[in-house]
Amino acid sequence: MAESQLLCLEDGLMPPAVPESRPQFYYSEQQRAALERLITDGDGAFKNLLKDENGQDFLSAREIKTITGTFVKYPSEEDDGANRGSRNDSGSLRSTYWPQMSDTEVPPLDIGWPSSGLFKGVTRVSVFTHPPKENSPHIKEVTRKLIQESCKVVAIVMDLLTDLQILRDLFEASKRGVPVYIVLDDQGAPLFLDMCSRLKVGDRELKNVRTRTVKGVGLNLSVGKIPGNVHSKYMLIDGDKVMFGTYSFSWSSSRMDRNMITVMSGQVVDFYDNDFRQLYAISDKLDLFKVFHISKPQTGTVSRAAVPKRPEAATSRFQVNLGDVKVPAHKYHNPKYLLALGQIPGRTEPLQDFLNKMEPPDPELEPEPEPENPAEELENLTPVPSPPEKKQSKKFKTLTFSTKRWKKGKKDKTSDTVIEESAANPSDDASKHTLPRDETRDTLKKKKRGCGCLFKKS
Missing domain, CATH: 3.30.870.10 (Endonuclease Chain A)
Known part of the structure; x- marks a missing residue:
């Protein structure tokens, strides 16, 4: 209903007529009566009414054709009574003429809508x-x-x-x-x-x-x-x-x-x-x-998992006893402690089994993995501070002496045998790397002295 019509319903208020020359002009009772005459009696009666009241024809030929073709009559009293009976049976009809709320709910934007009200910048x-x-x-x-x-x-x-x-x-x-x-x-x-x-x-x-x-x-x-x-x-x-x-x-x-x-x-x-x-x-x-007779796709509903119960325990003011395990009270009453105990929705297990899984494995029971390349592992070994055996040190000295004499070109057979024996026993290589720092310094000094004597003789 137009605003001018609503104003006319108020008691003792009759707004002044607005002429067509003013931009506020919107509703005309003369035009409404002419439209009813057009629908009921046709185009000729419509123009005669406007002529008798000194009005102007305000509709074009296209608008007249559209209005007469799309006009919808109100339902008759019989149809209206049948509809009222069915509505009264279902209980969907409101008892008041001006209901406080609409009969239908507002359709939600159920598949998502971006948040509005924030500043979006300059236009x-x-x-x-x-x-x-x-x-x-x-x-x-x-x-x-x-x-x-x-x-x-x-x-x-x-x-x-x-x-x-x-x-x-x-x-x-x-x-x-x-x-x-x-x-x-x-x-x-x-x-x-x-x-x-x-x-x-x-x-x-x-x-x-x-x-x-x-x-x-x-x-x-x-x-x-x-x-x-x-x-x-x-x-x-x-x-x-x-x-x-x-x-x-x-x-x-x-x-x-x-x-x-x-x-x-x-x-x-x-x-x-x-x-x-x-x-x-x-x-x-x-x-x-x-x-289009298409079945709607089934969308799985996400249900919230039930919060597991806390383990029964003897509680005190500062500490909670869970069998063999003692837990501070402030941690026990924290919801995050359920995750620490492993009590999350799903397959449950006893507390002691969970704590056994959390213990680190015993290194003595589990064998150490074998290295892929033992030669590289021997080269990367670091000196151990424990003192070696005397036999290994003497063997190392004979090995160094034989190599010196082999370098001079004397006693090739003995030098070759010594080298073959040293290569056959990989423990000797390990003994070289496991020598203490003092003996390694002594061997280096002897090598330097031997090299100095060779240069003097030459």
Whole structure:
């Protein structure tokens, strides 16, 4: 109902008439009576009434054809009585004429919606037209790129959505987990369903898609209602971008019509965010699974695991005795202590078995792993401070003496035998590395003295 009509309902208040020359002019009782005459008696009676009251013809030929073709009569008293009886039986009809709350719940945005109310930065604007100007991209290219780059949400309010390429992009976004909300004009919904059936959509495509229909404001008359249309055309991307303009998502609109779109980002997006949620709340559900006879995919519900009970123990003020284990009281009463005991949801086991698993293994019981290359291990050995045996030290001295004489070229046979014996016993190599520091220094000094004598003799 118009605001002027609501003002007339108040007692003792009759607002002054607003002339047509003023911008505040909106409602005219003369035009309402002329519309009723048009619907009941036709175009001739409509024009005669305006002529008798010195009014101007305010409807074009196209509007007259649309109004007479879409007018909906109110249900008769018989139909109304049958509907009332069924509603009274079900108990869904409110007892008051002006209910405090709506009969239906507000539909939730159940598949996700980005948080709003935060500052989104400075508003930035880009304008695109068809045909393109100044080497700018086509408006359909801009639209498809926004959908393909989306990662949080895609929300569309459109009068006509029949473009196959755009529909494929929306269903591909749905398959990769992006929530897609579509609010269509009630008269354009059948055309949308026809194009979806041509694409042969399945449960994977429709899993993250929610579709609803909404009607225009319309005009209520005494004999019926003239419905209205939705001409809002915009698309929200990820809660931080919005595209709006005259472009409808159809093939003819992108190829043959002249259109203009504006892509905006920044704080202005909050206005479109609120407007979309309001339209979504007053819209009617369009269940695509039911229309195309597709079974809904089963989504597993995550149930919270039951918190395990604490082990029974003798408690005191400062300490808790769990059998052989004593635990401080502040740790026992901490919920994190359940994880330390291994009492998490799943297969349970006794406390002592868990504590036995936590003990480090005994190194004497387990054999040490054999090295892959024993030669490298011997080279990397470090000196041990324990004193070696005397036999090993003498053997090392004879080995050093034999090598010296072998270097001089004397007694080759004895030197060769000594070298072969030393190579046959790998324990001798180990003994070289296990010599104490004092003896290694003595052997180095003797070698230096021997080298000095050789140089003097030469």
